[in-house]
Amino acid sequence: MRINNAIEFESVEKIEEFNNDVLTEHVKYCYEHSAFYRRRFDEARIEPGQIRTKEDLRLLPLTTKEDLEEFGDEFLCVEEREIVDMCQTSGTMGKPVILSQTESDLRRVGYNEKISFAAAGITEDDRVMIVCALSRCFMAGLAYFEGARQLGAASVRTGSGNPAVVSHSVLLYRPSVIICVPSQALLMAEAISKGGHDPAKLGVRMMMCIGEPIRTMDLKFSELGRRLREVWNCDVVGTYASTEMATSFTDCSCGRGGHFHPELIAVEIVDEDGNAVEPGKTGEVVATPLQVTGMPLLRYCTGDIAAYFTEPCACGRKTYRLGPVVGRKKQMLKIRGTTVYPNAIFSVLQGIDEVKNYYLEVFGDYELSESIRVVVGTDDVGALPGEVVAEKIRGYIRVKPEVVVEDASKVAGKIIQEGKRKPVTFFDYRK
Numbered sequence: 001m002r003i004n005n006a007i008e009f010e011s012v013e014k015i016e017e018f019n020n021d022v023l024t025e026h027v028k029y030c031y032e033h034s035a036f037y038r039r040r041f042d043e044a045r046i047e048p049g050q051i052r053t054k055e056d057l058r059l060l061p062l063t064t065k066e067d068l069e070e071f072g073d074e075f076l077c078v079e080e081r082e083i084v085d086m087c088q089t090s091g092t093m094g095k096p097v098i099l100s101q102t103e104s105d106l107r108r109v110g111y112n113e114k115i116s117f118a119a120a121g122i123t124e125d126d127r128v129m130i131v132c133a134l135s136r137c138f139m140a141g142l143a144y145f146e147g148a149r150q151l152g153a154a155s156v157r158t159g160s161g162n163p164a165v166v167s168h169s170v171l172l173y174r175p176s177v178i179i180c181v182p183s184q185a186l187l188m189a190e191a192i193s194k195g196g197h198d199p200a201k202l203g204v205r206m207m208m209c210i211g212e213p214i215r216t217m218d219l220k221f222s223e224l225g226r227r228l229r230e231v232w233n234c235d236v237v238g239t240y241a242s243t244e245m246a247t248s249f250t251d252c253s254c255g256r257g258g259h260f261h262p263e264l265i266a267v268e269i270v271d272e273d274g275n276a277v278e279p280g281k282t283g284e285v286v287a288t289p290l291q292v293t294g295m296p297l298l299r300y301c302t303g304d305i306a307a308y309f310t311e312p313c314a315c316g317r318k319t320y321r322l323g324p325v326v327g328r329k330k331q332m333l334k335i336r337g338t339t340v341y342p343n344a345i346f347s348v349l350q351g352i353d354e355v356k357n358y359y360l361e362v363f364g365d366y367e368l369s370e371s372i373r374v375v376v377g378t379d380d381v382g383a384l385p386g387e388v389v390a391e392k393i394r395g396y397i398r399v400k401p402e403v404v405v406e407d408a409s410k411v412a413g414k415i416i417q418e419g420k421r422k423p424v425t426f427f428d429y430r431k
């Protein structure tokens with residue numbers, strides 16, 4: 001595997017040149033070893049040698065989750081005996097997609113986390129609690145464990161699960177860093193407080209947040225990020241990755257978005273017509289994870305909407321950064337002409353103390369406008385007028401939705417679903 005520890009501090013031109021070099025080799029590898037991509041190239045009458053830069057990738061069609069579901073094994077580039085791990089991710093029709101990893105792929109995801117952790121300020125002196133599953137064929141927990149191991153930090157593999165149980169482990173192991181879904185970290189803090197301890201005094205110095213953004217588009221902390229910092233009295237950094245991307249974008253200690261790793265990924269941010277968008281504008285993240293050998297992907301549509309930023313970062317790295325994921329492409333809402341993602345509404349709700357949980361329903365009334373209903377759960381229904389919540393949401397997204405206030409236990413019954421990793425908070429009734 002090609003590694004260059006110094007590259008992220010080189011000039012933008014050198015970074016681009018290096019990224020394109022690795023990309024050129026990767027494209028050639030895909031053509032030579034992947035039945036799926038060989039057919040794709042041949043059908044498009046493209047020679048792998050024609051793709052020498054990230055911009056050239058546009059010659060190739062996009063790869064979707066549906067392609068992975070339909071052509072699974074055709075993506076495989078190695079013999080069965082070279083596979084050391086099989087990851088699973090959910091498909092669009094609920095059909096699981098299996099991504100096979102080689103020894104080199106596993107080292108690669110570990111290396112990716114190692115350099116991401118190091119940039120965030122984690123060292124070999126840290127004790128890193130991994131509050132996400134290493135089991136059930138999930139990639140995330142395994143990648144974090146490999147990263148911490150390559151860095152020389154100590155791992156505490158609690159996995160996700162009941163916040164009360166995990167919080168007990170916080171008291172027992174006294175981690176200095178916790179990797180966690182932010183809403184879970186708040187529940188853990190609550191459980192710790194109930195047990196008579198103060199989470200702010202437990203020596204946790206950093207919370208690395210996955211799955212939910214802790215910053216808003218202007219890179220300031222969201223209400224959720226602010227609360228986490230306050231409750232745990234620690235630094236809060238965000239990291240974004242997916243099983244298919246096999247690469248993460250993690251905030252450095254300056255918190256200006258997740259840094260891009262030129263040896264590990266080529267990224268395009270595209271609008272609805274597939275054209276590249278300018279820095280600072282949101283679009284879909286289309287990823288080409290580099291140097292993957294088992295089941296490599298080219299131009300994979302993640303469905304995640306984010307923007308990238310190119311101005312220099314105070315940490316000295318010249319690589320661009322990816323901002324917070326503002327939403328999923330499929331969850332884009334058009335309300336009276338305004339584009340809104342559920343995450344924007346959720347981040348308002350996360351800032352209201354009385355709101356314990358929530359979900360959002362969308363109905364397709366007309367072609368150009370959809371109506372949404374926000375259901376919030378609270379402990380004392382009479383004490384939280386829906387109108388107050390609706391006005392707070394309007395203050396942020398400029399449209400006022402219908403808000404229904406219910407008992408938190410009733411909302412929990414709807415959003416906690418068996419077999420789902422995270423609460424289901426978005427219900428789409430559009431046709």
Ligand SMILES: [Zn+2]
Pocket residue numbers: 252253254255256259313314315316317
């Ligand atoms: Zn930085």
